Amino acid sequence: MPSDPAPGTARRAIYSLDHRVEAATGHDIDTLWAHRDRGVLDEPHARLVDLHRELAQAETSVTFHRTLLHRLSSGEFPVDSALFTRIDRTVDQLEQAAGERDAAATRVLAALEPIETAASNAHPGGGRAALPVADQAALLAITGGAKLHEHLLTGRMSVATASGTRIPYTHLQRLESAGLVSRDTSHPLHAGQPVALTDTGRAALADSRRPSPAAAPTSPRPGAWPSTAARPRR
Secondary structure, three states: OOOOOOOOOOOOOOOOOHHHHHHHHOOOHHHHHHHHHHOOOOHHHHHHHHHHHHHHHHHHHHHHHHHHHHHHOOOOOOOOHHHHHHHHHHHHHHHHHHHHHHHHHHHHHHHHHHHHHHHHHOOOOOOOOOOOHHHHHHHHHHHOOEEEEEOOOOOOEEEEEOOOOEEEHHHHHHHHHOOOEEEOOOOOOOOOEEEEEOHHHHHHHHHHHOOOOOOOOOOOOOOOOOOOOOOOOO
16 A cells, blocks of 8 residues: 655645635735735734745645545555554544644634724724625626536536626635625535525625715805806896
8 A cells, every 4th residue: 555645735725714814905815925925014914924824734734634534435445454544544634634724723813803903993984895896797797697616527616697707716705705695505516506695795786886976066155145157137
C-alpha cells in the first residue's frame, strides 16, 4: 500500500468567513492578500489577513485529510489490518486538522468584528447601504426565475436565469451572505436549485430603483420681492 501523499500547494481553500471579510473590507480575498504582500494595509487589516491565511492553510489541511479518508474507503485498497491502521490514523489527523481550523476561525472572527463595527459606524444613520450596480443587475435577473446548476464535467457552479444571464457562484454566495437571496437546497444541483429573492432582497432592490424625491420649491423670504416668473402681468 503506498504511503500517504503530502498536502500539495493547491489553490487557496475557500472558507465560509471569506464573504464576511470581503463585505467588511470592501475587497475580495485575493486583493487583500496582494495588498498585504505589498505592505499597504494598516495594522488591523494586516493582522486580519495574516490570520485569514492561517485559516486558509488549516482549511486546506482539513480538505486533504477528508479527501484521503474518502480514497481509503473507496474500495481502491484491499481490506486488511494495514488499511484499518491508515484509516484510524487519517481520522485522527482529520480531527486534529478540524480543531486547528476551528481555532483559526475563532481568531479571524476576533480580528474581524472590530472592522465590521467600524464599517457599520460609517453609516451612522442606520439606513441601508446603496446596492451596487452589479448586485442590482443580478437581483433583477433572478426575479424572472433562476436556478443554480453544477456542471457535470467541470464541477463549476453558476446561476442560470430565465433571461439568459449567468451569475457566477461567487456572486451568488455574496448575495446569500447578505441575506438578499435564498436557494432551495432540497433539489439536486445537477437538476438545478431554484434561487429567489428574500424579503430583504426585494426591499433592497425596490429602494435602489426608487427615484429620489424632487426638490421642494423654495419659498421666498418674507418681504422679499417676487421673482420675474412669479410676477403677474399687467
